[in-house]
Amino acid sequence: MTIIQFVLLGAALFSIGLYGVLTRKNAVLVLASVELMLAAVNVNLVAFDVYLGDASHAGQIMTLFLIALAAAEVGIGIAIVLLVFRNRRSANIDELDVMRY
Amino acid sequence: MTITFSDWITEIANWVFLAIALPTLGAAILVVSAKNIVRAVLALVVTLAGTAALFMMLGAEFVGWTVVLVYIGAVIILFLIGIMITRAPLTKNADLSQPMSMRAPAALLSIILFAVIGWAVVASFGAAAIPLPDEATTTASIGETMFTNWVIPFEVMSFVLLAALVGGIALARQDAPEEEEA
Incomplete structure (x- = not known):
């Protein structure tokens, strides 16, 4: 196995996540696309941890921290989406254009 | 290699x-x-x-x-x-x-982003x-590292989770009706 196959998979996941963030209308799906990008970073961290043969497993520890941060981010994100929905009766980000003009 | x-x-x-x-x-x-x-x-x-x-x-x-x-x-x-x-x-x-x-x-x-990352890699x-590795990373070794080298980030992470918990509740809860002043 080579290192680039894992890094290329991570790059592909990150690019797909970026596409989703840019094109999805529904705020929950934008958050799901952000999760894709975070999963791509996780793949990179674990692959480089094994590649470098780090005895202290810094890459895997960072991955665990990233998972905890991602869970916190989703919790806050869904709370904000819920608040926006309660005020605007919609969770579509293209309808949130009050500050646009 | x-x-x-x-x-x-x-x-x-x-x-x-x-x-x-x-x-x-x-x-x-x-x-x-x-x-x-x-x-x-x-x-x-x-x-x-x-x-x-x-x-x-x-x-x-x-x-x-x-x-x-x-x-x-x-x-x-x-x-x-x-x-x-x-x-x-x-x-x-x-x-x-x-x-x-x-x-x-x-x-x-x-x-374009994928092409640039792919080319660089x-x-x-x-x-x-x-x-x-010949054998899988044991949970014991992960725990040992986390509580020796990474213990301060670990504690910071617990504060982040607490802040996220409080923030999530504060954002999402329905406002209670105003209490009458005693």
Whole structure:
């Protein structure tokens, strides 16, 4: 196995996540696309941890921290989406254009 | 140590990798393109399960099972609750994506990003082999490192989670009716 196959998979996941963030209308799906990008970073961290043969497993520890941060981010994100929905009766980000003009 | 393509394709582990990676990528594309919102979130389950399987393949068993527990167990449930609470359209052909005039530049940007990262990675690593460990990383060694070298980030993370907990409740709770002054 080579290192680039894992890094290329991570790059592909990150690019797909970026596409989703840019094109999805529904705020929950934008958050799901952000999760894709975070999963791509996780793949990179674990692959480089094994590649470098780090005895202290810094890459895997960072991955665990990233998972905890991602869970916190989703919790806050869904709370904000819920608040926006309660005020605007919609969770579509293209309808949130009050500050646009 | 570098690996030629004929070496690569005859190694069984790489076929396992392809069997995991291709469905992962397919499900990821489904997450950003599916017309049904529940289907998009369930495709995210397949993507995250694929990354968890890759972690286990690399010997990172604890991280892999953590992904299964935290992401597939908890985060996906949060997404589904978010969909139901915001009354997202559950029909088959819901209007979930921006029009084509925005999708095309976004697709171009994503492809350019992938090409740049891919070029940079191939130029710097070439076909360098990944030395697979003989045995999986034990949970004991992860715990030992976390509570010796990483104990301060670990404590900071607990404050982050506490702040997220309080913030989430403060944001999402319904405002109680004003209490009458005593």
